[in-house]
Amino acid sequence: TRTSRPQRLLQAVCINAVRGNPDSVIAAIDHFCQNQEWAMNVGDEKGAILDSVVMETSPSTVLELGTYCGYSAVRIMRLLPPATRFITLEMNPDYAAVARQVIQHAGLQDKVCLVEGKSADLIPKMADMFGIRTFDFVFFDHWKDCYLPDIRLLEDCGLLDQGSVVLADNVLCPGAPEYLDYVRSSLRFSSRFYRSHLEYTRVLDGLERSEYLGHRDAQRD
Numbered sequence: 001t002r003t004s005r006p007q008r009l010l011q012a013v014c015i016n017a018v019r020g021n022p023d024s025v026i027a028a029i030d031h032f033c034q035n036q037e038w039a040m041n042v043g044d045e046k047g048a049i050l051d052s053v054v055m056e057t058s059p060s061t062v063l064e065l066g067t068y069c070g071y072s073a074v075r076i077m078r079l080l081p082p083a084t085r086f087i088t089l090e091m092n093p094d095y096a097a098v099a100r101q102v103i104q105h106a107g108l109q110d111k112v113c114l115v116e117g118k119s120a121d122l123i124p125k126m127a128d129m130f131g132i133r134t135f136d137f138v139f140f141d142h143w144k145d146c147y148l149p150d151i152r153l154l155e156d157c158g159l160l161d162q163g164s165v166v167l168a169d170n171v172l173c174p175g176a177p178e179y180l181d182y183v184r185s186s187l188r189f190s191s192r193f194y195r196s197h198l199e200y201t202r203v204l205d206g207l208e209r210s211e212y213l214g215h216r217d218a219q220r221d
């Protein structure tokens with residue numbers, strides 16, 4: 001049977017990227033998506049914003065929802081020291097298999113903990129499975145209608161601390177309107193929007209950075 005798009009993306013990485021060089025893996029994926037086949041990686045324009053937010057947060061613990069092919073896992077972990085705890089969740093075993101090989105080609109397999117499964121099932125187990133109390137940085141790039149339930153779940157599980165940063169991709173395209181309303185109206189978050197474009201296109205999109213202010217009550221009316 002025909003290969004899948006993630007498998008063709010992985011092939012482009014194996015052919016064009018230098019093993020052990022994360023920047024060349026990122027460049028190979030961006031080249032493939034710009035010139036061969038579009039794929040839903042955060043991409044180079046929004047990726048540069050992701051890089052800057054990661055560097056200013058300099059997190060010790062990181063959670064990513066929606067690994068897909070591993071592009072943002074490589075982007076994030078190429079910036080952080082080996083001691084950083086990085087956990088990425090992926091529900092699709094075929095995508096997880098591709099992501100593991102992309103991450104390995106980048107030489108980051110020892111820094112990335114890819115867990116197969118659904119966020120709603122795994123988030124409540126983070127403390128037991130990994131001994132992680134709170135995450136300093138969380139990247140949302142999974143199904144857009146799951147952003148709101150999952151940020152509520154992170155709060156309910158006590159996995160956000162004062163100063164924790166949640167960065168969400170695609171808040172304009174495909175869009176996450178209920179999520180945006182929530183983080184922008186909640187007194188427990190301070191939110192700001194980074195205007196950008198949908199990966200590899202001129203379509204408007206952006207990232208929302210929401211900093212957790214601590215366990216307060218009430219909503220802004």
Ligand SMILES: CCNc1ncnc2c1ncn2[C@@H]1O[C@H](/C=C/CNC(=O)c2cc(-c3ccc(F)cc3)cc(O)c2O)[C@@H](O)[C@H]1O
Pocket residue numbers: 040041042065066067068069089090091092095117118119120141142143144146169170173174198199
């Ligand atoms: C069920 C919720 N929990 C989940 N737990 C673990 N993994 C999950 C989960 N949801 C989805 N996933 C995985 O995340 C990935 C899904 C990402 C969804 N992303 C998008 O739909 C998306 C879509 C677009 C897009 C934009 C414009 C278009 F015209 C077409 C597509 C652009 C993006 O940047 C996107 O991120 C897959 O690998 C999926 O298996």
Ligand SMILES: [Mg+2]
Pocket residue numbers: 040041042141169170
């Ligand atoms: Mg995305």
